[in-house]
Amino acid sequence: MANLSDNNEKVRALTQVEWQLLFNLIPEIQKTEKFGEFEEGQTLEDGTVELPYYQPVEIVGDLIDVVITLDFVPGWNWLEWEEGDDILCEPEPNYSKHKIITLCKLLTMIVRADEFEEGFLIENFEDGTVLKI
Numbered sequence: 477m478a479n480l481s482d483n484n485e486k487v488r489a490l491t492q493v494e495w496q497l498l499f500n501l502i503p504e505i506q507k508t509e510k511f512g513e514f515e516e517g518q519t520l521e522d523g524t525v526e527l528p529y530y531q532p533v534e535i536v537g538d539l540i541d542v543v544i545t546l547d548f549v550p551g552w553n554w555l556e557w558e559e560g561d562d563i564l565c566e567p568e569p570n571y572s573k574h575k576i577i578t579l580c581k582l583l584t585m586i587v588r589a590d591e592f593e594e595g596f597l598i599e600n601f602e603d604g605t606v607l608k609i
Contacts, residue, residue: 487548487577497542502607504535511536511601530595539606540597543587548580560585564605571608579609 512532519525554560560582563569571579586606590597600606 484577486550487580490546490548494546497545501535501539501542504538505601505607508533508535508601512595512598514595530598532598536597536601539583539601540587543583546580549577549584552581552584554581554585554588557581557585564600569605569608582609 510533512530515529515531517526517528559578563571563574563578563582564586571582574582583606586597586600597606
């Protein structure tokens with residue numbers, strides 16, 4: 477598992493072109509009003525039941541792709557990062573006071589957490605968290 481200093485080096489080594497992959501998403505995020513829809517489960521023709529799920533819009537998938545591609549914090553255990561939970565739970569978080577590595581970790585945490593809490597990523601788009609970070 478990579479240590480924190482390795483992750484800081486990874487973020488420092490990102491090129492302007494790599495950062496631009498992330499920053500190019502900002503205008504689309506700003507103009508998007510709805511980031512996904514909740515789809516009710518259905519009974520399929522064969523009798524199986526499809527569970528309800530969130531269907532994200534394209535920009536949500538684009539952010540996931542960029543976060544995965546840039547791999548800001550390889551080998552980092554986001555599940556145990558209590559500081560991230562604390563930051564995201566602040567009523568009015570001031571993201572500008574945090575280091576770049578912390579912001580990268582927050583984006584990674586939000587993307588990964590959606591795998592366990594479906595809709596979490598869409599919620600963080602809709603409440604403005606992703607754009608603020």
